Each structure stands twice: as C-alpha cells, then as structure tokens.
Amino acid sequence: MQEPVVADTKTSNRELLDFVFAWPAWFFAVGGALNGLLVAAFVVVILMLMFGLQFLGYSHPVYWGFLIVNFVFWIGVSHAGIMVSAILRLTQAEWRRPVTRAAEVLTIFSLLTAVQFPLIHSGRPWRTMYWTFPYDWNRGAWPNPRSPLVWDPSAIFTYLTSTILFVYVALLPDLALARDRAPNPVSRAIYGVLAMGFRGTTRQWRIQTVAGLLLSAIILPIFVSVHSIVSWDFAVTSVPGWHNTIFAPYFVIGAVHSGVSAVVTVMIVMRYAFGLKRFITRDHIDSLARLLIVVATVWLFFFLLDFFFGLYGTEPAEVDTWQRRLVEPPWVVIAITFIICAYIIPVPMWMFRAIRRNFFWMFVTTILVNVGMWLERYMVVVPALERKSGLTFTYGDYAPSLSEFILVAASFALVILGFLTFSKLLPIMPAADIKEGQILADRIRVGRANVPAAMRE
Amino acid sequence: MAMQTQAKRELLALYEEPDQAADAVERLHGAGFEDNDIEILSSTPYPEGAFGEGHTKHRLFAFPFAGAACGMAVGIAWIVGAQVSLPIITGGKPVVAVPAIIQILYEGTLLGAVLFTVLGVLFESRLPDGVGLYDDRISEGYIGISVMARERRLPDAQIALEEASPIDLLSKEGSLMHAPGTT
DSSP states (O other): OOOOOOOOHHHHHHHHHHHHHHHOOHHHHHHHHHHEEEEEEEEHHHHHHOOOOGGGBBTTOOSSHHHHHHHHHHHHHHHHHHHHHHHHHTTTGGGGGGTTTHHHHHHHHHHHHHHHHHHHHSSSSSGGGHHHHBTTTTTBOOOTTTTTTHHHHHHHHHHHHHHHHHHHHHHHHHHHHHHHOOOOOOHHHHHHHHHHHHOOOOHHHHHHHHHHHHHHHHHHHHHHHHHHHHHHHHHOOOOTOOOOOOHHHHHHHHHHHHHHHHHHHHHHHHHTTTTTTTOOOOOHHHHHHHHHHHHHHHHHHHHEEEEHHHHHTHHHHHHHHHHHHHHHTTTTHHHHHHIIIIIHHHHHHHHHHHHHHHHHHHHHHHHHHHHHHHHHHHHHHHHHHHHHOTOOOOOOOOOHHHHHHHHHHHHHHHHHHHHHHHHSSSSSSOHHHHHHHHHHHEEETTTEEEEEOOOOO | OOOHHHHHEEEEEEEEHHHHHHHHHHHHHTTOOOOOGGEOOOOOOOOTTSSSSSOOOOTHHHHHHHHHHHHHHHHHHHHHHHHHHHHOOOTOSSSSHHHHHHHHHHHHHHHHHHHHHHHHHHHHTSSSOOOOOOOGGHHHHHHHEEEEEGGGGGGHHHHHHHHHHEEEEEEEEOOSSOOOOOO
C-alpha cells in the first residue's frame, strides 16, 4: 500500500481541474509546433498520393517501410494503456487511481494515430472502405474475410470504440465535476450536456464501480486480439522471418513493454507540465517500474524464442533472414542498439530502488525502451522483405527517405497533440477515483510501525 | 383518493460530514420514508451502506450477455452474407471458411458486449437525468440527501433533515434556511 494522497476535496478539485480551465502560454507554443509538424506530414501525404509510393522510396521488394513500422509501433503503445488500466481496476490495486485515465487516453490517441498509416500506405485511402465493409452492392465489391486486411480493421474498430466508451463511462463523474466548477456558462452548458445529468447518487456510483469491472473484463480479450491480429498481418504470409506461430504472443508482450513504458513517460511529463506533483508520486512510478521488469523479461524470452526457433529448423531462407537482421551491416548496428535500448540498459537499472523512484532516470529509461521497440519493429518488417527471393531482381535497396522521417515525427506530434488537447478540455485524472482513495485510506499500527492501509468493500 | 393524485416534491439537504448525512437518512427512515424516496448525492463513491441506505439492485450483469449474443449474430450476418453474396472459390476451400471468420465473430461478439454494457450503464444509472435537485456544493465534498415526499408529508421530511444539522436545505423554489442574522 502506497502513501495516500493527502488533500481536501476543494484542493483536489482545484489542482485536478487547474489545467482544464487555465490557458498557459506554453500550451499554444507546444500546440503550434506540433501542428507545424502535422502540416509538413500532410504535405508529404498529398505528394505521396500524387506520385505514388515511390515518393517515399518504396520499391520492389520492400513495400513496407516506416509506415507499417509506425502502425505496429503505435498499436503497441496503445496496448499498455488499456492493459494497465483494466488489470489494475480488476485487481483493485490502490495505486491505479491517478494512472488509469492517462493510460486510457494514451490508448485512444495511439490507436487513432496507428490507423492513419495503413490508410496512407494504401495509396488510395478512400478505397479502403471497399476492402473493409461490404457496402458496395451495385458493383459487387465485397471484402475478402480470409485476409488480415479485413480482420485488422474489425479488431481496431472494436478496440477503439470500446476504449472511447470505456473512457466516457469513467469520465461521467468528472464531467459532472467540470460542469459544477466551470468558470463560464458556455463551458458549464457543454460539460452539462456531456455529463448527462450525473448527480452522484448511490445508484450511479454503484453502477460506475460495476461498469468499470465489467468493461475491463471485456476489453482485456479485445486488447489481446488486436495485436495478435496485427502480428498475423505478417505471420499468415509465407515471407521467411514472418511466418511464425509465436508472433501473436511475441507482439502482444512487446506491445505491453513499449506501452507501459510510454505510460510512465507520459505520467512523468504530466506531473511537471500539469502541476500534478501531489497525485503522481514516486510510489506510482516505482510500481510501474516493477511491472516493467517482469514484462521486459517476458518480452526478451519471446524474442529469444523467435530467434532460436528461426534457426532450429535450419531452413535456409529463415536462417538467411536472421543473419541479415543480426550480422550484416547496417542491420547489426540497429540490432545492437535495439537490444541495448529495450533491455540491457533499462532493466538492470530498474533493479535499483533509487532508480525506480527517480523521475529523471525513469523518464530516460522509458524513452530508451520505446526507441528500442521502434527499432525492433523496423527489424521485423524491413530485412525480411529485403531478402533476395524468387523473381526479386533487387536486393537490399531500401533506405528510409526524409519524407518517412517527417511522417514518424508527425505521428509523435499527433499523439502528443491529442493527449494535450484532451487534457486541456477534460480532467486527465479521475478525480472521483482519487477522492475515493482518500476516503478509504487509513493508517494502522502494526507493532511499532505506523503503516498506510486502505479499506475495501 | 386525493392522496394518490397529490404530486411529489423534492427536498435537498446538504451536510458537511458523512455522519450527519447518515443521521439524516436514519431520521428519514424513522419518519416512515422508504429507501426509494431517498437519494444520497456525493462527489465521491462511498462504500455501500455508509449512510444506512439499502443494497442497490441492478441488472447490469445481464447487458453484456445480451450484447454479446446480438454482436455475434450481426457478425455472422455480415461476414457470411458478404461471402455468400459474392462467392469466390479459392483453392477449393469452402466459400464460408470457419477459421477465417472466427476473428470477425470474436470482435463482433465483444463489440456487442461493450455497446450493450454502456447502454446498460446509462439505463441503470437513470441517465440522462435533468430532473432531480442538485447543488454545486456537492462537488466540493458536501453530501446531499434528497427526499421525495407528497405535499402533506413535506413537513415531516423537512424536520428529519433539519434535525441532522444541514448547512443548507433546498427545494425547487430555493433555500428554505435563513442565513444567520436574517429573519
């Protein structure tokens, strides 16, 4: 049990809603810079639509470059959000209270960003509807349900819809709080409509509690299915290096690794940017770091399984792909960087309590993890395609273009901007949940120690 | 007969401490008011029974099951319908191949469960609700006890609420309490 947040209701309300009702200058500066990146990405996308995929440097045999890497990466980040939130709710972990909302919101914006990339990559985004939904009755253009190109949208649509609804249900009490504390009639009216007349009756609180548990239990299987299906985009092909049965759990645990790290990064930024030092404490970061040690190690186990079984069959094409990934330049540099960033530096550091409870080092190490995990996806996608195979006349001619780097930067900008905008309009921490923690918190005497405790129904 | 047609009116008392609110609920019970007539309003979820109220009955658990059944049915209709409408035989495989459509059925089932659960939350929470009395001070930590009473029973309700020392007592017309120093 961590030290409970100590603040009266008025102080909690003021501090949790401070950023919602204030307009700091830095918000406009950061928002402007992020929008600048999005405009640059928009220009790149328009040019790509005009001149085709070769504008990004794609050519046979490497048609999947940064765009698909970004897709897999952001789907991965989106996973931890809901996993952290749902598992912590189900287990009624006390330290979940300040963490859940930020994790869920990160999920929404990561997913929305991830979805952009296959759409852009299709070259004709407006036509993806034909491939996904059976609606073109006149021309008889039906989707092919045997293809992951249909499974993927259905899983992502389900996940996105569920997450948005999950967040909305949990937001109802905080929308009511924002309605009551709104500084002007217009905001009051808008929050009032969104809160739907929530008054905090005993019945409404009871339903909130049960709904949190029910939705968590339903969303967890969705979360597992989404990244499994993303992995099948690769695994159901016959490309050596991709055609592995282990890909689904390997992708899911990798997603959790990068996603939980992203949650830690975001929480540390929120602590300073939104003035939430009282609510995000060293205890929270410490707990997440302990979780990360386990997740990172399980992920490493799956990575090694993928590698060992790749070699175990001594199938030439598979061995060749692994050789390309881990031995040949420039991939050897990327492979070393990725494993150092994703495991070798952060995990040993997290073994030390002083590091786990240090915001600076946790910020640095969790950023490193995501650098490593992005490179891991790059290593999965490109070398397997670059390998010379039948009817391939070019070999390893892919090099990322400047346009692709702009799209990567813009994807980060889109997630940050979405998160920032949400935090500006709605409470990024579940105020009611935090206040409930304060009501239920107590201190008990065990022998000569005076320790924090929590009551539970 | 006249009693049955008499409209109910609502009173809302605000209390600073949970003990005072629990005391008010006890006094209302003592005055003959049922749990159905009483609402406890707070900005924070208190443990069930904290104010002496009864157990909240609900059917929220039924909604995900109904939703899952509907979601699966829609999933089957969509994916089987699409394939039967444009039957393309590939590799001698059946037009409707079960392993391929399981993904869609899985997602459809879970999406249906989520959608119905959210509808269930609104239904069981009695939302949208724009009728009941409310005061912004509840979000500052005060606890509201609202009681619905017929006109002739309003004085009993008011006495019960006032005996528990509220900081304010409200009806639709406004505050029923005099500020200190006024008449």
